[in-house]
Amino acid sequence: MRSFPRTLLAAACAFFTLFVLGLAAKPEGAPSEGAASKSEKNQGKRSDPTRDKKGDPKKGRPGTSSSPLAAAVLKGYPSKGLKIPYFDAEGSLQMTFEIGVATRLDDEQLRMDTAQLETFEEGEREMLINLPSAVFNLSSWVIRADQPVTIQRPDLELTGQTMVFNTKTRQGNLGGGVRMLIFDLDSSEEEQPASP
Numbered sequence: 001m002r003s004f005p006r007t008l009l010a011a012a013c014a015f016f017t018l019f020v021l022g023l024a025a026k027p028e029g030a031p032s033e034g035a036a037s038k039s040e041k042n043q044g045k046r047s048d049p050t051r052d053k054k055g056d057p058k059k060g061r062p063g064t065s066s067s068p069l070a071a072a073v074l075k076g077y078p079s080k081g082l083k084i085p086y087f088d089a090e091g092s093l094q095m096t097f098e099i100g101v102a103t104r105l106d107d108e109q110l111r112m113d114t115a116q117l118e119t120f121e122e123g124e125r126e127m128l129i130n131l132p133s134a135v136f137n138l139s140s141w142v143i144r145a146d147q148p149v150t151i152q153r154p155d156l157e158l159t160g161q162t163m164v165f166n167t168k169t170r171q172g173n174l175g176g177g178v179r180m181l182i183f184d185l186d187s188s189e190e191e192q193p194a195s196p
Contacts, residue, residue: 069097070138075104095119095167110136117143119170127153129165141167149174157181 073079082099100114117129130152134145143165151158151174161176 069102069110069136073102073104073110075106078103092123093120105135108137108139110138112136112143117165117167125154127151129163131163134163143167143172155183157183 069082069084072082072084079102080100082097082102084097084099085093086095086097088094096118097112098116098118099112101112102115103111103113105111112131112134115131115134117131119126119129128151129143130150131143131145132147132149134143134147134149136143143163145163145165147161149160149163151163158174158178158180160174160178163172163174165172
């Protein structure tokens, strides 16, 4: 009986030595010695923030069922002071969610209190949506608000009592006492006083 543990230990050491030296038999489907290893192929992809360890695009972008907020907020545990950026497949910033208090209502719904959604177009801010309270559907990426909402852009400001906003298409509806304030950006440049 005493020789069995020694034999087992010797076999384990031999296997480990062969494995480390690369002399162990390769499993079926393994790349040939001339082919680049998987780690060499994915080395450049791992530094890409929009790809996972396998090199596939990360989930959590519009068009997929999961969102960046799904992993950040667990059911039964409110999260405070969240700021979550969302990047597209090319690595460009598309939007940021800044949420005072986020509470997971169920598997599909997330309540956001004192939230701001900032969208970007080609690296520049497109609009800022201020939401005192809203519900975000994690599967459809639709935000619904039943309290006053303010949408700000460089050229206009919109306010409304209710809002539905699809973050995939960046289209939405405002309702209940909608007010639009349009800024005349062109006239401010033309109406400068003449110097004497």
